[in-house]
Amino acid sequence: xxxxxxxxxxxxxxxxxxxxxxxxxxxxxxxxxxxxxxxxxxxxxxxxxxxxxxxxxxxxxxxxxxxxxxxxxxxxxxxxxxxxxxxxxxxxxxxxxxxxxxxxxxxxxxxxxxxxxxxxxxxxxxxxxxxxxxxxxxxxxxxxxxxxxxxxxxxxxxxxxxxxxxxxxxxxxxxxxxxxxxxxxxxxxx
Amino acid sequence: xxxxxxxxxxxxxxxxxxxxxxxxxxxxxxxxxxxxxxxxxxxxxxxxxxxxxxxxxxxxxxxxxxxxxxxxxxxxxxxxxxxxxxxxxxxxxxxxxxxxxxxxxxxxxxxxxxxxxxxxxxxxxxxxxxxxxxxxxxxxxxxxxxxxxxxxxxxxxxxxxxxxxxxxxxxxxxxxxxxxxxxxxxxxxxxxxxxxxxxxxxxxxxxxxxxxxxxxxxxxxxxxxxxxxxxxxxxxxxxxxxxxxxxxxxxxxxxxxxxxxxxxxxxxxxxxxxxxxxxxxxxxxxxxxxxxxxxxxxxxxxxxxxxxxxxxxxxxxxxxxxxxxxxxxxxxxxxxxxxxxxxxxxxxxxxxxxxxxxxxxxxxxxxxxxxxxxxxxxxxxxxxxxxxxxxxxxxxxxxxxxxxxxxxxxxxxxxxxxxxxxx
Numbered sequence: 001x002x003x004x005x006x007x008x009x010x011x012x013x014x015x016x017x018x019x020x021x022x023x024x025x026x027x028x029x030x031x032x033x034x035x036x037x038x039x040x041x042x043x044x045x046x047x048x049x050x051x052x053x054x055x056x057x058x059x060x061x062x063x064x065x066x067x068x069x070x071x072x073x074x075x076x077x078x079x080x081x082x083x084x085x086x087x088x089x090x091x092x093x094x095x096x097x098x099x100x101x102x103x104x105x106x107x108x109x110x111x112x113x114x115x116x117x118x119x120x121x122x123x124x125x126x127x128x129x130x131x132x133x134x135x136x137x138x139x140x141x142x143x144x145x146x147x148x149x150x151x152x153x154x155x156x157x158x159x160x161x162x163x164x165x166x167x168x169x170x171x172x173x174x175x176x177x178x179x180x181x182x183x184x185x186x187x188x189x190x
Numbered sequence: 191x192x193x194x195x196x197x198x199x200x201x202x203x204x205x206x207x208x209x210x211x212x213x214x215x216x217x218x219x220x221x222x223x224x225x226x227x228x229x230x231x232x233x234x235x236x237x238x239x240x241x242x243x244x245x246x247x248x249x250x251x252x253x254x255x256x257x258x259x260x261x262x263x264x265x266x267x268x269x270x271x272x273x274x275x276x277x278x279x280x281x282x283x284x285x286x287x288x289x290x291x292x293x294x295x296x297x298x299x300x301x302x303x304x305x306x307x308x309x310x311x312x313x314x315x316x317x318x319x320x321x322x323x324x325x326x327x328x329x330x331x332x333x334x335x336x337x338x339x340x341x342x343x344x345x346x347x348x349x350x351x352x353x354x355x356x357x358x359x360x361x362x363x364x365x366x367x368x369x370x371x372x373x374x375x376x377x378x379x380x381x382x383x384x385x386x387x388x389x390x391x392x393x394x395x396x397x398x399x400x401x402x403x404x405x406x407x408x409x410x411x412x413x414x415x416x417x418x419x420x421x422x423x424x425x426x427x428x429x430x431x432x433x434x435x436x437x438x439x440x441x442x443x444x445x446x447x448x449x450x451x452x453x454x455x456x457x458x459x460x461x462x463x464x465x466x467x468x469x470x471x472x473x474x475x476x477x478x479x480x481x482x483x484x485x486x487x488x489x490x491x492x493x494x495x496x497x498x499x500x501x502x503x504x505x506x507x508x509x510x511x512x513x514x515x516x517x518x519x520x521x522x523x524x525x526x527x528x529x530x531x532x533x534x535x536x537x538x539x540x541x542x543x544x545x546x547x548x549x550x551x552x553x554x555x556x557x558x559x560x561x562x563x564x565x566x567x568x569x570x571x572x573x574x575x576x577x578x579x580x581x582x583x584x585x586x587x588x589x590x591x592x593x594x595x596x597x598x599x600x601x602x603x604x605x606x607x608x609x610x611x612x613x
Contacts, residue, residue, distance in 0.1 A: 019196075019363045026194035026365060034363040059328075059461030061358050062548045 001054040003064045007083050008073030011043040017137040018049035023159035024151045025053040033058045096136045098122035130176040142177030146184035153181045192367050197329035197359045200366040202227030204333035206237045207374040208340045210266040212258035214243040214251045220271040222296040222360045248273040252280035259289040260395050262386040271298035274312045285320025290343035296356040299543040303594040307544020308356040309508040322350040323486040325456040330366050334437035338425050346414050347384045355458040377432045415487040440489040441482045449478030455506045456482045459547050466552045493525040500533040504559045508541040515567035540570035576600050
C-alpha cells in the first residue's frame with residue numbers, strides 16, 4: 001500500500017487533489033481511497049487530506065499516520081505544524097515552492113530521506129502561467145507522478161479531465177500538470 | 191459500473207436507481223451530499239417521476255415523507271445527529287403508522303459538547319423507535335443496503351434507517367460498483383402499499399388507540415421486526431443472486447471458525463479491525479470478527495450461535511449510554527443470557543466524536559483481552575492524565591467551571607482560566 005498525505009490551506013483544493021489522485025490510481029485498475037481530515041472548513045486554515053493506493057481492497061479507515069509521500073501545497077505550513085510527522089524513512093516529500101530546498105530550511109529532512117526523494121516544484125507558478133489562478137493542485141500531481149512513479153502521467157491527465165467538467169479549465173490544468181511533470185524529469189536528469 | 195466516487199454520491203445514485211417518488215430534506219448541517227446529489231438528479235431530469243421537496247426543518251422533512259408515504263409514494267429522506275433528534279416525534283409516528291420510509295443516517299455524535307464528527311450516538315438514540323436499522327461497512331455496502339432497504343421496508347410496511355458512518359464513509363472517495371437500472375428494476379418491484387390515502391377509496395390512517403388495543407398494535411410492530419430477522423437474510427441472498435456480491439444480511443463473520451477471541455462491531459471500523467486481525471493471526475493468535483449489520487431487528491439467536499463456545503468477546507462500539515456503558519455490549523450480553531458456559535464479554539467504547547480508531551490501539555486492546563480481560567466499560571485511548579487533573583480540580587473547587595472548556599484549556603497546556611492562583 002502506498003499512502004499519501006496532502007497538506008494545504010482551506011481554499012487551495014487539498015481535498016480535490018487527493019480525490020483526483022485516487023481517480024488516477026483507479027484508472028490504472030488499482031484500489032484507492034481518498035478522504036479529507038474532517039474539521040470545520042475555513043479559508044486559509046491548515047487542511048489535510050489523504051489518499052491510499054493498493055493492488056487489493058483497502059479496508060483500513062484510520063487517518064494516514066505514516067505516509068509514504070507528503071505533498072505540501074504551501075511551504076509556510078512548515079512553520080505552523082509538524083508537516084513531516086510520521087513520514088517514512090523511505091518516503092517522498094514534494095513541496096510547492098519556487099525556492100530551492102535549503103532556503104526552505106528542509107536540510108534536516110533531506111538528509112533523512114533517500115537521495116532525490118525531496119523536491120520543490122514551482123506549482124503555483126505553473127498554475128499562474130497555464131490556469132491564471134494560484135491553484136497548484138494539478139501541477140503538484142504531475143510532479144508527483146514524475147517523482148514517485150506511483151501513477152502514470154496519462155492517468156493523472158485523465159483524472160484531471162474527469163474532475164473538471166469545463167473543457168477549457170480541464171485543459172489548462174492538464175497543461176500545468178504536464179509542465180510540472182516535465183520539469184521534475186528534467187531536474188532529475190540534470 | 192465501477193466508479194471511483196464519493197460515498198454520498200454513490201448512495202445518491204443507488205437511491206436514484208430505486209425510483210423514489212418523493213424526497214424531502216432539510217439541506218443545512220447536519221446533512222450529507224446525498225440529498226444534494228439527489229436534488230441535482232431531479233433537477234437535471236436524470237431522476238424522473240420524483241418530487242424533491244426542500245423543507246424548513248428535519249421535523250418537516252420526515253413529516254412530509256410520512257404524508258407522501260401514506261399517499262402511496264416511495265419516500266426517502268436523510269439526516270444525522272441533532273437533525274435526527276429534531277425528527278424524533280415523527281420518527282416514532284412513521285414506524286407506529288407502519289409507513290415504509292427509507293432514511294439514511296450519516297452517523298454523527300450528538301452535542302453538547304458541539305461536535306460534528308462521526309460516532310453512532312444518533313442512530314442509537316432512535317434504536318427503540320420502531321425502525322429497522324442496518325449499518326454499512328463500506329460505501330459499496332452503503333449503496334447496496336439502500337436498494338435492499340426499499341424492498342425490505344415495503345415488504346413489511348415498516349420504515350428503515352440505513353446507517354452510514356459520517357465523514358469516514360460519506361466523504362470518502364473509493365471504488366463502488368453502481369448497478370444498472372435494469373438490474374435494480376428486476377430486484378425491486380414498484381411500491382404496492384398495504385394502506386393508502388386515496389380520495390376514490392377513502393380511509394383514515396392514524397386512529398387514536400386506547401388501552402384496549404395499544405398493546406396489540408405494538409405487538410404487531412415487534413412481530414414484524416421478528417419477521418425481518420428472516421427476511422433480511424433472504425433479501426441479501428436475492429441481492430447476491432441478482433448483483434453477484436455479498437452485501438447486508440443480519441451479520442457476517444471473518445476468520446471466526448477457530449477463533450477463541452471474537453470481536454463484535456458495527457460500521458466502517460470493521461475494515462480496520464480486519465486488518466488488525468490479519469496481523470494478529472500472523473502472530474498465531476486465534477482471533478476473529480463478527481460484523482453486525484442489523485441492529486434492529488437485533489439478531490439474538492444468530493449472534494448466540496456464533497458466540498457460544500468462545501472464550502472471550504470484545505465489543506468495540508462508537509456509542510455510550512451514559513450511566514450504563516456500551517449499548518452494543520449490553521445487547522451482546524443479552525444474546526448470551528441464560529447460556530451455560532457463555533464467553534466473557536468485554537466492552538470497549540471507541541471513536542466517540544470522531545476520534546480515530548487506530549490499528550496500534552486495537553492491537554493493544556485485543557491483546558489485553560487475552561491476558562488481562564476487564565470488567566465494565568473500557569474507553570479506548572482515554573487521556574487519563576487530563577481526566578485525573580480535571581477530577582482533582584472538581585474536587586477542590588466548587589465553581590469548577592464548564593467541563594468542555596476546562597478540558598480544552600488543559601489540552602492546550604494551560605490550567606482552567608478561572609482557577610485561583612493559589613491552586
